[in-house]
Amino acid sequence: MIMVSDKQTEEKIFEAATAVFEEEGMAGARMQSIANRAGINKALLHYYFRTKDHLFEAVFTKLAKKMFHKFNPIFEENLSIEEKIRFFFREHISFLQQNPKLPGFILNEISHNPERVKKVLKNVDFKDLWKSIIKHHKDELHKYNLTEENLPQVMTTIASLSVFPFAARGIFEVAFNNIGIDFDKYIEARKDFAAEFVIKALKKTSEVLPDK
Amino acid sequence: MIMVSDKQTEEKIFEAATAVFEEEGMAGARMQSIANRAGINKALLHYYFRTKDHLFEAVFTKLAKKMFHKFNPIFEENLSIEEKIRFFFREHISFLQQNPKLPGFILNEISHNPERVKKVLKNVDFKDLWKSIIKHHKDELHKYNLTEENLPQVMTTIASLSVFPFAARGIFEVAFNNIGIDFDKYIEARKDFAAEFVIKALKKTSEVLPDK
DNA sequence: ATTAACTTTGACCGTTTGGTTAATCTATAT
DNA sequence: ATATAGATTAACCAAACGGTCAAAGTTAAT
Numbered sequence: 001m002i003m004v005s006d007k008q009t010e011e012k013i014f015e016a017a018t019a020v021f022e023e024e025g026m027a028g029a030r031m032q033s034i035a036n037r038a039g040i041n042k043a044l045l046h047y048y049f050r051t052k053d054h055l056f057e058a059v060f061t062k063l064a065k066k067m068f069h070k071f072n073p074i075f076e077e078n079l080s081i082e083e084k085i086r087f088f089f090r091e092h093i094s095f096l097q098q099n100p101k102l103p104g105f106i107l108n109e110i111s112h113n114p115e116r117v118k119k120v121l122k123n124v125d126f127k128d129l130w131k132s133i134i135k136h137h138k139d140e141l142h143k144y145n146l147t148e149e150n151l152p153q154v155m156t157t158i159a160s161l162s163v164f165p166f167a168a169r170g171i172f173e174v175a176f177n178n179i180g181i182d183f184d185k186y187i188e189a190r191k192d193f194a195a196e197f198v199i200k201a202l203k204k205t206s207e208v209l210p211d212k
Numbered sequence: 213m214i215m216v217s218d219k220q221t222e223e224k225i226f227e228a229a230t231a232v233f234e235e236e237g238m239a240g241a242r243m244q245s246i247a248n249r250a251g252i253n254k255a256l257l258h259y260y261f262r263t264k265d266h267l268f269e270a271v272f273t274k275l276a277k278k279m280f281h282k283f284n285p286i287f288e289e290n291l292s293i294e295e296k297i298r299f300f301f302r303e304h305i306s307f308l309q310q311n312p313k314l315p316g317f318i319l320n321e322i323s324h325n326p327e328r329v330k331k332v333l334k335n336v337d338f339k340d341l342w343k344s345i346i347k348h349h350k351d352e353l354h355k356y357n358l359t360e361e362n363l364p365q366v367m368t369t370i371a372s373l374s375v376f377p378f379a380a381r382g383i384f385e386v387a388f389n390n391i392g393i394d395f396d397k398y399i400e401a402r403k404d405f406a407a408e409f410v411i412k413a414l415k416k417t418s419e420v421l422p423d424k
Numbered sequence: 425a426t427t428a429a430c431t432t433t434g435a436c437c438g439t440t441t442g443g444t445t446a447a448t449c450t451a452t453a454t
Numbered sequence: 455a456t457a458t459a460g461a462t463t464a465a466c467c468a469a470a471c472g473g474t475c476a477a478a479g480t481t482a483a484t
Binding site: 429437439441 | 462470471474478484
Binding site for chain 1: 235330369377379412
């Protein structure tokens with residue numbers, strides 16, 4: 001029994017593949033580019049991951065889970081609605097700052113092959129998830145325009161505000177550059193802006209001013 | 213052999229190319245697929261559009277303009293702020309309903325080649341555009357949390373709410389399917405929801421209840 | 425009917441691509 | 455030292471790809 005073999009090699013390949021797939025997409029990525037980036041022979045790719053599809057599948061699954069898991073705090077953290085909203089935008093946008101190409105990659109690959117997302121989300125029971133969030137905040141729910149009915153709209157709105165700027169970065173940067181705004185500073189400011197924007201939109205008018 | 217096609221060949225090619233590029237992206241699209249879809253020989257593609265890049269450039273430029281032009285009403289229409297917001301979401305989401313693959317295509321191609329967007333937006337002076345919108349609504353501006361400073365945040369927020377659901381359609385559909393929501397109905401409801409959501413978030417607290 | 429210009433095609437070309445193969449290297453266990 | 459098993463490589467392959475070309479088809483003016 002030997003097996004002292006560089007466990008590093010497989011990791012090096014995986015990292016190189018992640019970078020190239022994120023940059024070029026599945027269709028645009030070249031096995032030779034991945035090999036070059038990993039500093040190894042192309043045949044070694046097929047030794048560890050039999051085909052391009054296998055390699056892509058491994059990378060996509062890992063990145064998709066990484067992405068989706070970052071939404072869990074919405075359901076799990078034990079905070080009030082407003083605390084939770086502030087916490088989410090702060091943490092989620094910080095996460096995307098460190099993985100700026102992730103949204104574009106995931107969105108693009110899913111739009112080219114919608115079946116992929118089912119594999120990753122097959123175990124998630126949204127019905128339970130969304131009912132539990134209503135139940136969990138039952139006591140403070142009367143203060144907000146938040147019901148089981150409009151929850152899909154609200155949740156997708158929150159996701160949009162966090163994720164879209166990274167998916168549309170190329171466009172935003174051109175528009176911002178024109179008026180002297182730095183994208184990174186815009187993103188930094190967005191953590192607070194998005195949180196307060198959503199809270200303000202959700203709060204019932206009669207609750208905004210206690211002395212109604 | 214009689215070709216009774218009322219459509220000109222170049223148009224047929226362009227339409228086929230649009231469909232294939234939207235579906236597969238530049239890297240994933242095949243000239244043979246476009247030829248097949250147009251019902252012509254592959255060599256004829258190169259007769260009308262010399263290379264794949266030429267053909268793609270033509271398609272991308274047209275679609276990008278189509279997409280960006282739909283934001284013009286924000287700056288041009290002579291409406292109050294609230295009317296404008298409602299008008300925009302109604303019209304823009306309706307437009308995306310008829311071109312659901314447009315956002316994903318544009319975002320993806322720009323992220324793979326950010327230079328492309330500059331060609332389309334080179335003539336747009338955002339500085340002028342954004343200052344003019346402030347000036348245009350100067351009289352009603354005191355009622356809203358809307359300044360020259362947070363305008364980038366507000367504008368990108370509005371764009372996010374309209375565009376993102378289409379870019380993330382694959383994900384949303386899986387999540388919705390789980391709880392018995394139809395994507396098309398969700399989109400239809402979004403026109404009003406997004407408008408009211410933004411208006412509520414922007415309106416100053418002291419203006420929500422006139423009898424402060 | 426012939427010409428001339430434009431359109432369309434099948435066959436072909438050179439390159440790139442994902443993938444394979446047989447040989448070589450490396451490191452241990454005996 | 456040598457056998458053994460995994461790790462790595464250079465060279466190679468067939469298919470797919472974007473692109474070309476010469477020939478054939480089409481059309482309308484002379």
